[in-house]
Amino acid sequence: MIFILDEQVIYDSLNGSLRRADQKITDAQMLTTIANKILSHLVIHQGELVSRNTLFDEIWEKAGLVSSSNTLNQYVSMLRKIFSGYLGEKEVIITIPRAGYMFSKEISVNEYTSVQRHVSLWPVIVAGIIGLSVFIAGTVMFASTPEKITPRKIGELKGCPVYDISGVKSNIGDATSYDVARQALEMNNQICTETTVFYVYAQEMIHLHKPARVLFTRCIEWKDDRDTCQNIYYYNWIR
Template identity: 30%
Template sequence: MVFTIFNMIAFRSADGAMWNIAQPDRRVSFTTIPARLFTYLLENADKMVSREELLNNIWNKYGLEPSSNSVNQYISLIRKSLSELGCEEEIIKTIPRVGFYISREWISYQQETPQSVETTSTKVQPAIKQSRLHRGYKPALLAIGLIISTLLVLQPFRAATGHLDYRFPKSTLYKIGNIATCPLYTLSASSPDVAARKEKLAAELAAAHVPCVNNEVFIFHSGEHYAYQQSGRAFITRCTNSDHTLSHFSDCKAVYAFAK
C-alpha cells in the first residue's frame, strides 16, 4: 500500500520507502520496525493510538522485546525523516499520557498506481499576507503549493524547455460552490457547514489574489482549524480546465496562505 502524506510525501509500507513526490530522488528507507510502526499509525489515522497498543502490535506480536524508549526513538526517527523530505507539518502528534495521533485529513492511500493525468504550464505565486497571515517562501511550502495546484500525487515530473510537464494520479474533487462564474472544488468531502465556511474563505482569497476569469476552475484546500479559527494553512489555485473533465488542468495560478 502507498500512503500519501500532506499531498507531498509518499510512503510505501511494503518496503519502508518514503520519498518527496515532487523530487523523487529525495528518499529514505525505513527498516522493519519503523516501517511497521508508521504503517500502523497511518492505518489508524483519526484514532488515538496508545503506547501500549504500539508495543503490543509492533513488538510483542512478533516476539520482539522493546526497550523502555523504543516508541519514542522510532517516532522521532519518522518525524526527522519527514522533515528531511520537506514536510514541516507535525504529522504525528503526541498527546501526553494518552498516545499518538495522525489526522486522516492529511492522509490518503491506494493499493495500485492509478491512471495519471497531465497538467502543464503551472505558475505558483508567492504566499500572501492577510489579517493574521504571514508570508512564507520556504521550499517545502512552495513544493506543497505546486503539488496541490497540479492535482496530486505519486509520480515524478520532468522539466522541458520553457515549461514544466507534470503527471500525477487522479484525485477526487468535491464541488462546494462557485466564485462568481468559476466553480469551486475542494480535495476532501466536508459537512455543509464546513463547506460554506470554506467557500467564504476561498472567495476572500480569490478576490484579493486570483479573481475568477473566463469560467476557470478553483481548487481550495484547508484544514478544519483554518475553516473555523483561521489557524493553520490554506491553499487556493485557479486553473484552466480546457476539456471540462476535471482530469486535465493547465496554466494554474496558486496562492498559499498560513496563519498561526
C-alpha cells in the first residue's frame, strides 16, 4: 500500500521507498527490508503502541532470525534520521519507555491514490543491487548501470518468469540462482499473478557452498509500463 505522510512524504510499503511528494519515483530513498517492515508496522498502527516483542516476533522470529534490543534501537534511530531529512524536527516515531514505539498521531497518514507515473522498474532493482553491494563492499559502489544489466530468464516459479540479473551466464550458476529464488519465494510466501516477475542476484561464492549475499526481487509489471518492486536481502545465504 502507498501512503502519504504529513501531506509531504510518499511511502510505498511494498517496495520500501520514501520520497517527497514533489520528487520523482526514481529519486526515492530505498529502505532495507527490516527497516521497511518496522516502519510498515508503525504506520499501519498509527497512534497505537507497537510493542518491542511484537516487532521481534513479526519481523525477526517469523524469518527465523535472531535480534536484540540494541539492533531494534539502531533501526528506529535510522528511521528517525531519515524522516528528519523530510520533516525536520517533527517527532515521527515516539518511544514508549520499556514498552515499544508509536507512530505519532500528529503526523497524518492517508492512503495515496494519485495516478502513478510511468517508470521503468530498473531503477528500483538496480537500487537494490547497489544497496546490497554497498553492504558487501563498504565504501565501494556497485559498478553496473541499468543499461549494462541484461536479465536472463532461467525458469519459472508457480507460472511466473524468473530472471537472473548477476550478469554471469553458466548452467551451474543458473541452476543455483533458480534454486535460491525458489527457496526465497517459499520463505516469504510470495504469490504469483499474471503481472508478477521475479529477479534474483547471488554472489558467485554461493556456488562454492560458502556464505553469500543474495537479492530476491518480486516485481509487478503492467503492460502500460507501470511497475512496483519489493527487494528482499539475505546477507549470509548458505546452500
